[in-house]
Amino acid sequence: MTRRTQLFSWTSLLALALTVGSNVAQAQAPSIVMASTTSTEQSGLFSHVLPAFKQASGIDIKVVALGTGQALDTGRRGDADVLFVHDQAAEEKFVAEGFGVKRYPVMYNDFVLVGPTNDPAKVRGKDIVSALQKVATTQAGFVSRGDKSGTHAAELRYWKVAGLDNKGAGYKECGCGMGPALNIASSTGAYALTDRGTWLNFKNRQDLQVLVEGDNRLFNQYGVMVVNPAKHPHVKADLAQKFVDWVVSPAGQIAISAYKIGGEQLFFPNANK
Helix, strand or coil: CCHHHHHHHHHHHHHHHHHHHHHHHHHCCCEEEEEECHHHHHCCHHHHHHHHHHHHHCCEEEEEECCHHHHHHHHHHCCCCEEEECCHHHHHHHHHCCCEEEEEEEEEEEEEEEEECCCCCCCCECCHHHHHHHHHHCCCCEEECCCCCHHHHHHHHHHHHHCCCCCCCCEEECCCCHHHHHHHHHHHCCEEEEEHHHHHHCCCCCCEEEEECCCHHHEEEEEEEEECCCCCCCCCHHHHHHHHHHHCCHHHHHHHHCCEECCEECCEECCCC
16 A cells, blocks of 8 residues: 555545544534424524524424424423423413423414405404404304414404304314414415414415404413423423523524514514513
């Protein structure tokens, strides 16, 4: 073997060693699992916020985007380290039952009722309860997520306030996420309740538009919680708490407020209010 060949071989081995070492380091990078509402994922918020957290902490987050109800169930089973959801009553129950360490408010936006431009049920306005009464009375099409999500829970609360057990012949539950529910509504000319963040990022609107907004009852609060390691010792509570601490800190709150689509802010931080 010539000296030149030996030099090439040693150089190749060194490059291989560095590559393997780099891959091992990447494989060993700390990571956590976050079960979340679909709105934070489908709105594009996580694609904006999580890289900032990774840069600040070195921690990877694997997001499992589900409805809030399913996300809470994932936490109950110990299949997630941290939860990012939006059903305050259910979140507080989760903590009270010992499955969560502490609930932190993070941010808010609002729900809106969308429907076809010609508005066959004549719901256009500000009052969500009156709008649902008109949907039921006119037997208009309405697509419900029907998936125990935070949006579904809010929708059921509004129907209850409206005093309606019979939601009309046009009421259908899809058992699906917000994006698919909006796709069904847009293709069938139906009404649907959606969080504003997902709506602003939704591309297949066709003839749908926002018809009801601005009712104080449409307020939509988000919370974050570490899954309790006392229930599930394998939970990476320390790493999960680092995310919680960051997202409620000024850095995390600024990252949330900076996320916009078409110049419109999707979520409003309120961790310290």
